[in-house]
Amino acid sequence: MNKDILLHVENLHAGIEGKEILKGINLTIRPGEVHAIMGPNGSGKSTLSSVLAGNPAFTVTEGTATFHGLDLLSLSPEDRSHEGLFLSFQYPVEIPGVSMVNFMRAAINAKRKYFHEEPLSAGDFLKLMRQKRAVVELDNKLASRSVNEGFSGGEKKRNEIFQMAMLEPRLSILDETDSGLDIDALRIVSEGVNRLKSKDNATIVITHYQRLLDYIKPDFVHVLYKGRIVRSAGPELALELEERGYDWIKQEIDEK
Amino acid sequence: MQQSDDQIINNATDGEYKYGFVSDIETDIIPKGISEEVVRLISRKKGEPEWLLEFRLKAFRYWQTLTQPDWAQLDIPPIDYQAISYYAAPKQTKAPESLDEVDPELLKTFDRLGIPLHEQKMLSGMAVDAVMDSVSVKTTHREKLAELGIIFCSFSEAVKDYPELVRKYLGKVVPYTDNFFAALNSAVFSDGSFVYIPKGVRCPMELSTYFRINAAGTGQFERTLIVADDDAYVSYLEGCTAPQRDENQLHAAIVEIICEERAEVKYSTVQNWYSGDSEGRGGVYNFVTKRGLCRGDNSRLSWTQVETGSAITWKYPGCVLKGDNSVGEFYSVAVTKNRQQADTGTKMIHLGRNTRSTIVSKGISAGYSQNSYRGLVKVAPDATGARNHTQCDSLLLGSNCGAHTFPYVDVLNPTAVVEHEATTSKISEEQLFYCNQRGIPTEEAVGLIVNGYAKEVMNKLPMEFAVEAQRLLQITLEGSVG
Numbered sequence: 001m002n003k004d005i006l007l008h009v010e011n012l013h014a015g016i017e018g019k020e021i022l023k024g025i026n027l028t029i030r031p032g033e034v035h036a037i038m039g040p041n042g043s044g045k046s047t048l049s050s051v052l053a054g055n056p057a058f059t060v061t062e063g064t065a066t067f068h069g070l071d072l073l074s075l076s077p078e079d080r081s082h083e084g085l086f087l088s089f090q091y092p093v094e095i096p097g098v099s100m101v102n103f104m105r106a107a108i109n110a111k112r113k114y115f116h117e118e119p120l121s122a123g124d125f126l127k128l129m130r131q132k133r134a135v136v137e138l139d140n141k142l143a144s145r146s147v148n149e150g151f152s153g154g155e156k157k158r159n160e161i162f163q164m165a166m167l168e169p170r171l172s173i174l175d176e177t178d179s180g181l182d183i184d185a186l187r188i189v190s191e192g193v194n195r196l197k198s199k200d201n202a203t204i205v206i207t208h209y210q211r212l213l214d215y216i217k218p219d220f221v222h223v224l225y226k227g228r229i230v231r232s233a234g235p236e237l238a239l240e241l242e243e244r245g246y247d248w249i250k251q252e253i254d255e256k
Numbered sequence: 257m258q259q260s261d262d263q264i265i266n267n268a269t270d271g272e273y274k275y276g277f278v279s280d281i282e283t284d285i286i287p288k289g290i291s292e293e294v295v296r297l298i299s300r301k302k303g304e305p306e307w308l309l310e311f312r313l314k315a316f317r318y319w320q321t322l323t324q325p326d327w328a329q330l331d332i333p334p335i336d337y338q339a340i341s342y343y344a345a346p347k348q349t350k351a352p353e354s355l356d357e358v359d360p361e362l363l364k365t366f367d368r369l370g371i372p373l374h375e376q377k378m379l380s381g382m383a384v385d386a387v388m389d390s391v392s393v394k395t396t397h398r399e400k401l402a403e404l405g406i407i408f409c410s411f412s413e414a415v416k417d418y419p420e421l422v423r424k425y426l427g428k429v430v431p432y433t434d435n436f437f438a439a440l441n442s443a444v445f446s447d448g449s450f451v452y453i454p455k456g457v458r459c460p461m462e463l464s465t466y467f468r469i470n471a472a473g474t475g476q477f478e479r480t481l482i483v484a485d486d487d488a489y490v491s492y493l494e495g496c497t498a499p500q501r502d503e504n505q506l507h508a509a510i511v512e513i514i515c516e517e518r519a520e521v522k523y524s525t526v527q528n529w530y531s532g533d534s535e536g537r538g539g540v541y542n543f544v545t546k547r548g549l550c551r552g553d554n555s556r557l558s559w560t561q562v563e564t565g566s567a568i569t570w571k572y573p574g575c576v577l578k579g580d581n582s583v584g585e586f587y588s589v590a591v592t593k594n595r596q597q598a599d600t601g602t603k604m605i606h607l608g609r610n611t612r613s614t615i616v617s618k619g620i621s622a623g624y625s626q627n628s629y630r631g632l633v634k635v636a637p638d639a640t641g642a643r644n645h646t647q648c649d650s651l652l653l654g655s656n657c658g659a660h661t662f663p664y665v666d667v668l669n670p671t672a673v674v675e676h677e678a679t680t681s682k683i684s685e686e687q688l689f690y691c692n693q694r695g696i697p698t699e700e701a702v703g704l705i706v707n708g709y710a711k712e713v714m715n716k717l718p719m720e721f722a723v724e725a726q727r728l729l730q731i732t733l734e735g736s737v738g
Contacts, residue, residue, distance in 0.1 A: 076692070
């Protein structure tokens with residue numbers, strides 16, 4: 001296996017309740033890259049992110065996924081997280097009564113335990129929180145509130161990126177992070193993502209629209225349609241989609 | 257999906273009971289069975305005055321006319337009241353003058369339970385009365401409290417040293433005629449704690465009683481009496497554990513509280529009696545009558561309970577709000593798993609004007625358990641301006657358990673405002689996956705979510721207890737999810 005490859009997905013088939021949604025996905029991601037996955041509604045974009053993160057609601061029926069040399073599909077969702085896979089949820093879940101502080105502390109210390117490290121002291125942890133909050137200009141008050149409870153759409157997405165900053169993943173999957181964001185929130189979230197970018201990590205941006213890609217510049221753009229990646233190209237593809245919509249691609253594929 | 261969800265929950269609620277050990281202590285235990293003779297024997301063993309024996313006998317005779325209540329949402333196997341020993345005491349020839357005279361095995365037991373009786377080792381902010389089986393072993397910090405005029409001692413000592421106070425208040429809030437188990441307790445009660453806070457005194461430390469059943473085949477029937485005189489304040493904690501045994505053990509306690517003018521009492525319980533194994537074998541039957549009387553105007557009584565143990569719980573800590581503007585509160589978390597059954601709630605009896613009560617009940621059910629909230633809010637004809645708010649939430653872990661709500665509302669004054677809110681929820685797979693994705697394993701996630709759900713109640717516990725109670729919720733539910 002090439003050491004330069006962070007994620008290698010081959011012929012991935014997966015579905016939910018017996019219905020196949022992903023019908024043979026192939027994807028290779030190297031450190032430092034940003035990949036955009038676009039496509040019309042119902043093409044399988046969110047399923048792909050769920051399957052990579054190990055959501056037990058989905059069943060993988062065929063294919064492989066290798067994550068920096070590890071057999072990703074054999075890992076539990078929490079071990080995938082420890083190994084550096086992060087999913088920014090399209091619909092972040094509310095957990096009433098559990099403060100962000102307690103939640104993040106449990107997450108950070110679970111990861112440290114996985115790597116046989118001592119739990120972070122309360123002082124060090126709070127320092128880390130403060131530092132990372134700045135990345136997405138997250139209010140201190142939000143951090144002391146219950147996880148996502150009563151957060152606005154924009155606050156929820158900022159909170160996702162804040163968690164991403166805390167966990168320092170190798171691969172971040174942003175699932176429709178732009179949905180429900182106004183222009184200011186979009187800017188803050190994107191700047192946060194860009195700040196976290198390095199030559200060692202990679203990002204998959206799943207989006208329906210070009211808009212987000214004005215802020216987070218992709219190196220590659222893939223079009224997902226009917227459970228397959230039907231086209232891959234450079235950033236110019238996103239602009240073309242913005243201009244012409246998805247119909248011409250649909251037509252091309254459906255004619256085949 | 258349903259099945260894996262249930263498996264998850266089952267594994268997480270299947271935690272081991274870590275207080276299940278038995279201490280090897282020589283015990284003075286009377287033969288099984290109950291009769292007037294037994295009642296007299298208990299009274300004699302405790303060297304009680306005649307009036308107390310009379311009280312016991314009256315209660316016993318009344319108890320004989322009663323049958324065990326069966327109105328609760330509980331399936332109680334028949335109890336043979338003649339197969340229980342009603343008095344067991346760690347053998348000790350005379351009362352210990354100092355800690356050095358206490359059986360080291362006893363001290364070890366309480367150390368193991370995390371209740372050190374050595375004063376120097378004690379959490380500075382807490383005084384403890386440790387009760388093993390039928391008697392009080394040791395009460396700490398007594399001298400310090402005595403300087404303020406606070407009486408904190410075992411019930412037996414109170415009978416000897418403060419007979420007038422005990423006689424004045426005993427059975428005034430929970431008369432022996434109250435119910436079957438109250439009558440039984442009044443006949444055979446062994447020990448417990450007595451607290452008196454004099455006028456105008458704020459008790460500077462948490463008072464705590466730690467109950468431990470050790471001997472086999474015995475019942476525990478303790479009695480606690482707390483009196484807060486005018487303008488007094490006290491926060492009182494109660495903890496309980498028992499060894500792991502295959503047979504069931506009966507625990508029928510009474511707690512009576514009296515709040516005089518502007519007095520405030522906070523009573524917190526962390527109940528962790530042995531709950532039986534996963535098949536429902538063994539465990540404590542916890543049939544308890546707890547009630548407080550807010551007799552004075554502007555007085556305040558608050559019950560907080562975290563109920564995680566016992567095979568069967570039957571318990572309704574209540575407040576009789578007699579004084580004008582008095583306030584009653586009830587905050588409860590009741591967790592049931594495996595085959596546990598709980599029927600618990602409160603009674604708020606509004607008698608005075610502008611009396612207010614708040615009820616927050618959080619039930620958590622897992623495994624094959626049954627968890628019921630039963631509560632009465634009663635507003636008497638003269639209770640003008642009475643207010644009650646009840647919030648009653650149920651959280652289900654898995655699909656084989658049951659949650660039930662039985663609210664009784666009885667309003668006889670047209671100015672009263674009574675509100676009842678109820679919700680039922682499950683831990684969603686989305687919540688668990690969200691936690692997993694952030695690296696938090698499922699068991700820990702369930703612990704977090706459950707603690708979050710119970711937070712409103714946990715926040716009411718004194719600091720010293722809150723951490724332990726949080727851990728307890730987590731441990732209790734270990735194995736319920738997997």
